[in-house]
Amino acid sequence: MPGRSAGTAAWDARLSVPGSPVCAPDWLALREGADASARSPELVERLRAHLTAGARPGAPAVIRDLGCGTGSMGRWLAGRLPGPQRWILHDRDPGLLARAVAGLPGAAADGSPVTARTCEGDLTSLRAADLAGTSLVTASAVLDLLTAEEVDGLAAACVRAGCAALLTLTVIGCVEIAPADPLDVAFAAAFDSHQRRNTGGRRLLGPDAGAAAVDAFARRGVAVHSRPSPWSLGAERAELAQEWLRGWIGAACAQQPDLERHAGGYLRRRLDASSAGELRVVVGHVDVLALPGGAS
Numbered sequence: 001m002p003g004r005s006a007g008t009a010a011w012d013a014r015l016s017v018p019g020s021p022v023c024a025p026d027w028l029a030l031r032e033g034a035d036a037s038a039r040s041p042e043l044v045e046r047l048r049a050h051l052t053a054g055a056r057p058g059a060p061a062v063i064r065d066l067g068c069g070t071g072s073m074g075r076w077l078a079g080r081l082p083g084p085q086r087w088i089l090h091d092r093d094p095g096l097l098a099r100a101v102a103g104l105p106g107a108a109a110d111g112s113p114v115t116a117r118t119c120e121g122d123l124t125s126l127r128a129a130d131l132a133g134t135s136l137v138t139a140s141a142v143l144d145l146l147t148a149e150e151v152d153g154l155a156a157a158c159v160r161a162g163c164a165a166l167l168t169l170t171v172i173g174c175v176e177i178a179p180a181d182p183l184d185v186a187f188a189a190a191f192d193s194h195q196r197r198n199t200g201g202r203r204l205l206g207p208d209a210g211a212a213a214v215d216a217f218a219r220r221g222v223a224v225h226s227r228p229s230p231w232s233l234g235a236e237r238a239e240l241a242q243e244w245l246r247g248w249i250g251a252a253c254a255q256q257p258d259l260e261r262h263a264g265g266y267l268r269r270r271l272d273a274s275s276a277g278e279l280r281v282v283v284g285h286v287d288v289l290a291l292p293g294g295a296s
């Protein structure tokens with residue numbers, strides 16, 4: 001791509017393989033509290049009702065967490081759902097899987113047992129036959145790393161297998177930073193382009209992934225609900241805000257190298273405001289719930 005530097009290629013490579021910055025355990029740990037606060041409780045209520053209505057006495061709900069990382073979703077969701085649960089934790093990174101399976105809670109909302117096993121592999125290769133018997137497919141902060149074909153394939157597999165899907169924390173390309181800075185718009189646009197980048201022959205959806213998922217389920221006649229799930233990062237989450245800023249600015253520069261000359265000063269101003277307790281960042285996300293069987 002014209003204008004893209006060797007640094008850009010290196011950044012792309014780091015974002016495309018297991019162990020990339022967005023999947024690093026330290027980063028996932030830093031964001032876990034903000035993720036838990038952001039996910040939509042309303043969609044979980046709908047999901048609870050759906051799973052309860054379809055539950056067979058004594059049989060566990062089979063829940064697959066795709067791109068589970070260190071297991072943040074299971075730690076958040078298992079204790080919010082009633083009844084026995086059997087979690088299958090999917091990721092391509094064995095190190096993350098080991099952490100995830102060790103950290104899953106042992107009990108559901110009503111004290112029923114929760115068990116877990118891991119499944120190492122590429123989530124984009126999952127088909128309806130692989131999901132047979134699954135009650136729920138879930139994923140958190142994963143959808144925006146996929147292509148249009150992969151999101152469509154995942155929706156198709158869920159619909160054919162008749163399982164619900166709860167897909168949380170997909171970025172939507174909407175960032176608000178206060179106090180405002182004249183460079184905010186340029187960095188935001190470059191970051192969004194980076195999220196939609198073509199890497200290794202794959203055109204990532206980035207901030208278009210949530211809408212693509214809604215469309216993919218709705219086209220197949222499935223009831224689909226979406227709710228905003230923004231991060232709200234103020235003085236109480238300054239460490240996360242600062243780390244997010246570094247990654248956000250770095251990705252923007254990787255996409256648009258002419259921003260590099262502004263990046264140091266821009267980051268300094270933002271970090272100074274954060275250290276002074278004056279920075280507030282809202283990072284837009286969307287949660288999507290698809291329920292089979294005509295449920296609304």
Ligand SMILES: C[S@@+](CC[C@H](N)C(=O)[O-])C[C@H]1O[C@@H](n2cnc3c(N)ncnc32)[C@H](O)[C@@H]1O
Nearest residue numbers: 022023067068069072091092093122123140141
């Ligand atoms: C941003 S992290 C989110 C992790 C976790 N869901 C969370 O919310 O903390 C994305 C995760 O998806 C996994 N991942 C990305 N693409 C994948 C693929 N094609 N197949 C399997 N795992 C994938 C990464 O290894 C990583 O653990």
